[in-house]
Structure formats: structure tokens, C-alpha cells
Amino acid sequence: METFWDTFKRHGVSRRDFLKFATTITGMMGLAPTMIPEVVRAMETKPRVPVIWIHGLECTCCSESFIRSATPLASDVVLSMISLEYDDTLSAAAGEPLEEHRKKIMKEYWGNYILAVEGNPPLGEDGMYCIVAGKPFLEHLKESAEGAKAIIAWGSCASWGCVQAAKPNPTTAVPVDKVITNKPIIKVPGCPPIAEVMTGVVMYLVLFDRIPPLDSQGRPKMFYGNRIHDTCYRRAFFNAGQFVERFDDENAKKGWCLYKVGCRGPTTYNQCGSIRWYNGLSYPIQAGHGCIGCAEKDFWDNGPFYQRLTSIPVPKQEADADKVGAAVAAAAVGGAIIHGVASKIRNSGKKE
Amino acid sequence: MKRVVVDPVTRIEGHLRIELIVDEKTGKVKDAVSAGTMWRGIELILRGRDPRDAWAFAQRICGVCTSIHAYASVRCVEDALGIRIPKNANYIRNIMYGTLQAHDHTVHFYHLHALDWVSPVEALKADPVATAALQNKLLEKYGGIAELMPDPLGHRAYPRKFPKATPGYFRAFQEKIKKLVESGQLGIFAAHWWDHPDYKLLPPEVHLMAVAHYLNMLDVQRELFIPQVVFGGKNPHPHYIVGGMMCSISMDDMNAPINAEKLAVVEDAIYTQAEAVNLFYLVDLLAIGHIYVQKGWTYGGGLAKKRVLGYGEFPDEPYDDIKGGDYHNKILYHSNGVVEDFALGVDKAKYYPMVGKDFTDPEVIQEFVAHSWYKYPDESKGLHPWEGITEPNYTGPKEGTKTHWKYLDEQGKYSWLKSPRWRGKPCEVGPLARYIITYTAVKQGHIKPSWMDELIVNQIDTVSKVLGVPPHVWLPTTVGRTAARGLEAQVGVAANLYFFKKLIDNIKAGDTAVANMEKWEPEKWPKEAKGVGITEAPRGALGHWVIIKDGKIENYQCVVPTTWNGSPRDPMGGQGAFEECMKDTVVKVPEKPVEVLKGIHSFDPCLACSTHLYDTEGNEIVEVKVQGGIPAC
Numbered sequence: 005m006e007t008f009w010d011t012f013k014r015h016g017v018s019r020r021d022f023l024k025f026a027t028t029i030t031g032m033m034g035l036a037p038t039m040i041p042e043v044v045r046a047m048e049t050k051p052r053v054p055v056i057w058i059h060g061l062e063c064t065c066c067s068e069s070f071i072r073s074a075t076p077l078a079s080d081v082v083l084s085m086i087s088l089e090y091d092d093t094l095s096a097a098a099g100e101p102l103e104e105h106r107k108k109i110m111k112e113y114w115g116n117y118i119l120a121v122e123g124n125p126p127l128g129e130d131g132m133y134c135i136v137a138g139k140p141f142l143e144h145l146k147e148s149a150e151g152a153k154a155i156i157a158w159g160s161c162a163s164w165g166c167v168q169a170a171k172p173n174p175t176t177a178v179p180v181d182k183v184i185t186n187k188p189i190i191k192v193p194g195c196p197p198i199a200e201v202m203t204g205v206v207m208y209l210v211l212f213d214r215i216p217p218l219d220s221q222g223r224p225k226m227f228y229g230n231r232i233h234d235t236c237y238r239r240a241f242f243n244a245g246q247f248v249e250r251f252d253d254e255n256a257k258k259g260w261c262l263y264k265v266g267c268r269g270p271t272t273y274n275q276c277g278s279i280r281w282y283n284g285l286s287y288p289i290q291a292g293h294g295c296i297g298c299a300e301k302d303f304w305d306n307g308p309f310y311q312r313l314t315s316i317p318v319p320k321q322e323a324d325a326d327k328v329g330a331a332v333a334a335a336a337v338g339g340a341i342i343h344g345v346a347s348k349i350r351n352s353g354k355k356e
Numbered sequence: 357m358k359r360v361v362v363d364p365v366t367r368i369e370g371h372l373r374i375e376l377i378v379d380e381k382t383g384k385v386k387d388a389v390s391a392g393t394m395w396r397g398i399e400l401i402l403r404g405r406d407p408r409d410a411w412a413f414a415q416r417i418c419g420v421c422t423s424i425h426a427y428a429s430v431r432c433v434e435d436a437l438g439i440r441i442p443k444n445a446n447y448i449r450n451i452m453y454g455t456l457q458a459h460d461h462t463v464h465f466y467h468l469h470a471l472d473w474v475s476p477v478e479a480l481k482a483d484p485v486a487t488a489a490l491q492n493k494l495l496e497k498y499g500g501i502a503e504l505m506p507d508p509l510g511h512r513a514y515p516r517k518f519p520k521a522t523p524g525y526f527r528a529f530q531e532k533i534k535k536l537v538e539s540g541q542l543g544i545f546a547a548h549w550w551d552h553p554d555y556k557l558l559p560p561e562v563h564l565m566a567v568a569h570y571l572n573m574l575d576v577q578r579e580l581f582i583p584q585v586v587f588g589g590k591n592p593h594p595h596y597i598v599g600g601m602m603c604s605i606s607m608d609d610m611n612a613p614i615n616a617e618k619l620a621v622v623e624d625a626i627y628t629q630a631e632a633v634n635l636f637y638l639v640d641l642l643a644i645g646h647i648y649v650q651k652g653w654t655y656g657g658g659l660a661k662k663r664v665l666g667y668g669e670f671p672d673e674p675y676d677d678i679k680g681g682d683y684h685n686k687i688l689y690h691s692n693g694v695v696e697d698f699a700l701g702v703d704k705a706k707y708y709p710m711v712g713k714d715f716t717d718p719e720v721i722q723e724f725v726a727h728s729w730y731k732y733p734d735e736s737k738g739l740h741p742w743e744g745i746t747e748p749n750y751t752g753p754k755e756g757t758k759t760h761w762k763y764l765d766e767q768g769k770y771s772w773l774k775s776p777r778w779r780g781k782p783c784e785v786g787p788l789a790r791y792i793i794t795y796t797a798v799k800q801g802h803i804k805p806s807w808m809d810e811l812i813v814n815q816i817d818t819v820s821k822v823l824g825v826p827p828h829v830w831l832p833t834t835v836g837r838t839a840a841r842g843l844e845a846q847v848g849v850a851a852n853l854y855f856f857k858k859l860i861d862n863i864k865a866g867d868t869a870v871a872n873m874e875k876w877e878p879e880k881w882p883k884e885a886k887g888v889g890i891t892e893a894p895r896g897a898l899g900h901w902v903i904i905k906d907g908k909i910e911n912y913q914c915v916v917p918t919t920w921n922g923s924p925r926d927p928m929g930g931q932g933a934f935e936e937c938m939k940d941t942v943v944k945v946p947e948k949p950v951e952v953l954k955g956i957h958s959f960d961p962c963l964a965c966s967t968h969l970y971d972t973e974g975n976e977i978v979e980v981k982v983q984g985g986i987p988a989c
Contacts, residue, residue: 011535011539052539052541054541059370059371061394061396062419062964063369063416063417063418063419063420063964064369064370064418064419064420064964065416065418065419065420065422065592065593066419067419068419068420068422068591068592069419069591069592071467071574071577071578072577072578072581072591073578074578077575078574078575078578079571079574079575082543082544082574083532083536083543083571086543087539087541087542087543088543088544089541089543089546091366091544092364092366092368092371093366093367093368093369093468094366094367094467094544095366095367095544095546095547095548096366096367096471096544096545096546096547096548097366097546097547097548097549098362098364098365098366098367098548098953099361099362099363099364099365100361101547101548101549102364102366102547103364104547105546105547126395129748129750130758130759131759132750132758132759133394133395133396133772134371134393134394134395135371135373135393135394135761136363136364136371136393137363137364138361138363138373138753138756138760138761138762139759139760139761140759141371141394143759166416167396167398167401167413167416168396168397168398168401170401170413171401172400172401173397173401174396174397174400174401175395175396175397177396195416195593196419196592196593199578237611238611250873250876251597251599251600251602251604251871251873251876252600252602252604252869252870252871252873256602256604256613257604257605257606257609257612257868258606258609258611258612259609259610259611259612259613260611276590281585281589281590281591282578282581282582282585282590282591285582285585285586285621286585286586286589286590287589287590288588288589288590288595289589290589290613291585291586291587291588291589291590291594291595291602291603291613292589292601292602292603292604292613293588293589293595293597293602296412296595298593304401304413307405307406307409308405308406308408308409309406309408309409309412310406310408310409
């Protein structure tokens, strides 16, 4: 099969631009510059990986987010890096021919395709709260997972259940890992996840042919290793005890910390503070709204959103930043424990 | 008669199945069945929560027309609590809304709809030099449409991104497609009916032009949403607050959410929207639509010919309430009404306005469940959203098993969508509906047209001149529905320029307030309050209804565009717009119903929006039947 470098050459991309691209995505994936040669080598030797992208109960915000990726551009990912063979939102084909195509790809690339899951399966009414091609989505999920080499659980729906699983969860919606237990699952939470986090995960999988190091909850450590609070541009105001007391007050105009109006930045693991949205343009806190914690498990039921977190100690004026940092970290245990996931994705090699 | 099933219908949001009953001799679709095949229960989840949080939950109804449910939600809570938002918040919300129209329509046309009209396979046959020449010719022929758009800011000297009408540009994209085809991994283009005769209607150069723009726009579309990211912090799912906006304005502080630098970013993005819509979208649309109409392709009008409904949008200045009627005194886009029989000609069409009281009148908007998987005590009657009952009642298909369908039962229940009706009658909603209503209201003299209404009338008259047919002939068709969406994207951009100027002028005059926090605390609320929040989602009329009791949500309901358009039959036999548009269509190859896909896609269906659970009104949540007994996570 053709390698990335072959594809780039065919598209008239110069060696120089190719190397520039490899350097950018190395940084994107949170890797040290010393890894650049490995990324280049990987891109010179890896073929386009087939991807089947299926949709359960969801709102399609993950797909919408994905196509907003700027580095790398989503179009490059879809047309040059991966081969998106099945996607409810983007596939030209519909109905039976598309279902047949999915089965054909599964057979042809058994053990070698990636399954991307957006949304989640409901278990209520024998799965008939989400029906695809006249069958429960649950069945599609299990069938498509069978020959996949890895599964990406896109967004908070696939990762945790998200809004439809919020109390009282009328459809008994469950996250993907509740029904698929024998495959590596990479959780990429967020409602939606940041576009560059999504393409970064795809690039890692495709280039290194292994799943990225995951934390104890199954999230790639490179993207979910820090709380939003850790890299927030308003953190200095938190440390200095300078807070917005009410939306649109004088302090809000100065861009002070939003903790007192309910910000969940101190307990939310994601890259909003560093990668931000739209290629670094902004993120909710920058626009003046507290983080609602959309990448965290069951965040819908941790509300109301405008109630401040009581477990986070609020520093007094000019408080000691180190002390505050340590206290905050202690209050939000659980996310950063290293998980010993096998570094190589095993090729199951099974055939039906 | 042949029964053809298309499931899943792709390039939409969510899950949809269609079944066609086709007369093989004539190719005419005799009857059609459309079924929403997912269900989530968001209104149930909203009960008992803080109404100030509702926007975030409701917003997750849809991540495609992202922000519109949040918009309807904050409006409905503000309507209930009697909150008037500041001027700046009104202008900013309007810009976020106009941005949604510009982006959502553009992405719909290129990435969800274009491949029904144009083909990458045909594009390979084109000559890039001839394509560049054609693009220039088309810009000359149809480019005048751009001049209809007023530019009160007048800041942009020349286009920066478009149009790229050079042979090199088209050759590069053709190469890209060629290599993709040669690689054997067709990806998103795989397995489609590219051999369908409809793809031969256009010359190869038009195919190459449109497919190149499909690929190019995939990269550009992200920039169109920038105003939402600046004002709302992210996209999809930008943030809002009840009482206005949270993005405080300061011209003196670099840390302020909105300052001079951020406003410059917004202005630049609005001009990018203008270029994308005026010089790409509208020209491609007119070129393709013109050829199709000339070749007699005027199917798919369906329900639009009989009855359309809209709510109105773009309040020029802050208003006091919706249910009292003040909102409709302030709007610029007068699509608030119902029009019947537009296909007979604009003079013969019947016009009924929709104002405040119509949204609280229990007889005006009702929902039926006779053919939906829900139970009512009396299924021959409809219920106003405030009185709605939902008791899930899944009954399975006509043929097949409970979990493995063959054919659905159109005589019985067959969809997770309910059937909203206006005075008991089905209506089409969406850009086409809005255009028909505004046009009729202006031409029949029911309203004093705003600058926005005038723009819409000018657009329709200009396109009628280009096509050489009157509006009542070309508008209520699949092509007309697709065209109205493109024209409305231009209205969205025009609104952005207009409200951006108002925002700047207001800040200049010393007003920087973005939020009214007087009634933020629940202790300042009445013990019980009811509210209506209406807007026009890109896909059509959207309404949220809330009842707040003791500071919590007692009841929350949404009646959404795709529920109107995609609804199953009602007990009186009325069919929704999807089903009616299919019945109006002839398919050349029954096994490959591209014509029907065109029709369905022209509505830009959003099934996640339309398949949500309504009020249980007294039914305990635990009564929702769950089989398998696996606990929620």
C-alpha cells in the first residue's frame, strides 16, 4: 500500500513542506522535538488506514468539531491520512450499498481498520431507541467492533454517556466501553472534543500504529494530563484572589477568574486552556463563561453550573501560588494515574 | 408496485429511514414513509433542573445547527421571568445567529447536499482550462446577486479568498480526485450510485467546479463560524447566559473577552462569510439550479405548495417579551405566519400572521401521536406542547421482527417523531417556508417591509428573472428549497454586517453592558412562571416552552423543525413535508432513488433535533420501559 509520503508526493507536496508538516504534528501530539525523525519515518512507511465512523445517540457535534481542525486540516486527514470508508455524516452513499460497503471493508481489512464511535448505544427497548438500517445501533456497534484493531470513543457520549445518560437516563444510554470490553478503547471526551485533539489522536494512531499512552480512565495522557485550570490564562487572577463576582461586573471586564460564578476548570481535564478552540482563537473561559466541565464524566449531574465548587480552596489576596496549586491538585484526584496499557495495538488477526 | 427502502439516509444529522412505494411503469412515487429512528429524552432530563442551565442541555439536542437551541432556551427562560436583555447582547446574539445561517447553509449545500447534484467521477472528465473559463463566465452571469447585499460597514476593499478562477486551481483539485480514485480507497465517495443518469445532466466542467469547491470549502467553512467562537468561547456548542451574554466588553483591557482586537477578528470573519456566500455558494447554486430547471427538474415541492409556517427573527432592538407580542413588533425578518396555496401564485395565496398569542393558544400548535411510538389517552386528538403527554409505546414494524425490520407499518405507528400541526394541518418549515411567507406578506401588503424583507423580495425577483419563471413555479420545488437556503445565507451575512455596525456604534456611544443580572437569583423569580422561546433554526421554525415552579423546571418542551417536516401521518390523514415531497417525485431507477435523496436532503434533516421525548405529565420516569436491566453508567 501507498505511504503518506507517497501520497504527499502525488499531491505535489515538497519534501520541505512534508517535513514542516511532520514537525507541526509532532508538536501537536505533545511529543518532544527529538521525536521528529520518528514521525517522519512513520509517515514515509505507513499506508492510509481505513476508518469506519458510526453514530449512535448523539448530536453530531463531534463530527462538526472534527471538520474544524486547522492543524492538521480536517480535509488533509480525511483525504490523505486516513480512508474514511463509512460515515453517516459525510459518506456520499446511503442505504444498503453503504451497509454492504461497511461489511466489505471490515472483511478486507479485518484486524486493521479503526472504528470511530460517535454517540452511544441505548440499551432500553432492546436497543430500539437507536435504529440503523432496521437494526439496533447496539448490534452495529458490536459487529463493527469485532474486526477493529482499535476503537476511538469520540466525545463525552461515547466516553461517558453524556447528556442522554444524565439523570434519569430515559433510554438507558451507556458508554461504549460498557458493551465492548475486549478491544483497546481510546476515550476522547469533550462535548465536543477540541478539533485538534481529535485529529491529533488520529495522527498518533496512524503514524505510530499503536495507541497513545492512556490515563486510568482511558484518555490519551498527552491531551488529558492537565486540568483547564493548570493552563488557564486567568489562573494568575485565581492565585491573586481576584474574581468575577457576577457576570458583566467590573472584574469581568478585566478578565478576572470565573471560579466564583461556577467555573469547573479546576476539576476538568482537557486542553481548552492551551490548544484552545479554532487554532488557539478562544475558549469558553476566554469568552467570559466558566468551564462547565464537558469533558468530565457525568458532568451534567454535577450542577447547577453557576454554583461554585465548594471543594476548591479559594486563596486570599496574593496567596502562595504553590500552596494553592497543591491544594487544588489534591482536591481533584483520580485523573492522572498512569495506566499500564500495552503500547502496541495487537493485531487480533482473527477471521470469521 | 415496488417498495424501496433507504436506511440509513446519510449526509444528514441523526438517523432517518425512508420507504418508497414506486409505480415501476411510470417511475412515480405513489406513497412514502419517513421514520425518525432515534430517541433520547432530553426534555425529561431537563425536569427539576435550574432554568439558567437549560440552554446547555437543550443545546445538545443538535451539534450541527449548534447554538440555536441554546438561543431558543435563553429566550424562553427570559420570557418566563420577564428579563429584557441589553442592546449589545441583542446585537451579539443576532451576529451569532446570522453566523449560524451563513455557516450551516454553506456546509449543508457543499458537504451534505452537493453530491446529490454533482459527481467526482464526472469531474475527472472536465478540462481545467475550460472550467476556469466557465467559472469566470458564471461569475459574470450570476455574480450580480452579490450586489443585492447591503454593506453598511463598507470596510473591505477587495475579496481575499475568492473566487479562484484559474486553470491551476481546478487542475490541482482534479489531480486530488484522480489520485484518490486511482488509490482504490475511495473513502467518503465509495459505494454511491455515480452511474445514475441524473449525473449526466450537467457538463463535466460544472462538476469539476462544484467538486473543487466542495473540497476547498471543507477547509474554509471553519473560518465562517469565528464570530461564535469569539462571543461564545467555542464551536460547536458556544456558551450563553440567561439575561444576555457573558462576553464582557472593554476597550481598555486586553484581558477582556471583547476588545478592539477581538472585534477586528469578528469583522474579518464576516467578510469571509460574505465572499464564501456571494462568490462561491450563490454562483454555484444558480449555475446548477438553472440547468436543472431548464431540463424540467421541478419535483419535490410537495407540502410547500400547500402550506408553510414560520415564526420570524432578527429583533432589531431588545424586546420585552414573546408571548405578549412585543417580539414581533421588533423583528426585521417577517417570516412569522402561515401561507397556503402559494403554488397558485402569490396573488391567490392565503396569508395568516403568527404573533405572540398564537404561541400560547392551545388550539394553534398541537402535536399528534397516532402514528408515533407514543401513547395518548385519545389519539384522535392533538395536544398543545404545554399539555403534552408522552408515554413511549414502541410497536415494531409491519414485516420483520421487533429488532430486525423489513417494512414499517404506515397504517400503524412507525416513527419516533410526533406530528406537530397548525390548526390541525401539516406545514412545511425552513428557508423555503420563510421565503414564501415574507414574499407573500410583502407582495400582498400585509406588512411594512424592513430592509431585510426588501432584500429577500429582491433576491426572489432577481432569481425569477434569471430562470425566466415566476416565483410560484420555481420556489416550491427541490431546487427552490435549495436556492432559498443559499439566498438566506446571504441574508445572514447582511444581518451580521448590519448588527456589527450597530454594536460598534453603541460601544462608541459609551454603552458596554452585555448582561442584565437584575433577576439572576432565583429568589427574585415568581413562584410559578411560563415562557415561550421562538426562533428560526436554519432548518425551520423552532419553539421551546418552559414552566418554572419554585425556581426549578417543572416542564420543558421543544417543537423543532424536523418534527414538522419529517412527521409521520396525523389521524386526519395529513402527511409531513418529507413524505409529500417524495410523492411529488419521479425516480428514473427505482433501486437508486437519487431524486428522492435530493428531495430529502433539500430539507437538511436533523433527526437528533426531532427525536426527543416530550412531557410525561405525571408519568414517573421509571415507567419508561427498559429491557435487559443493565444499569446506566
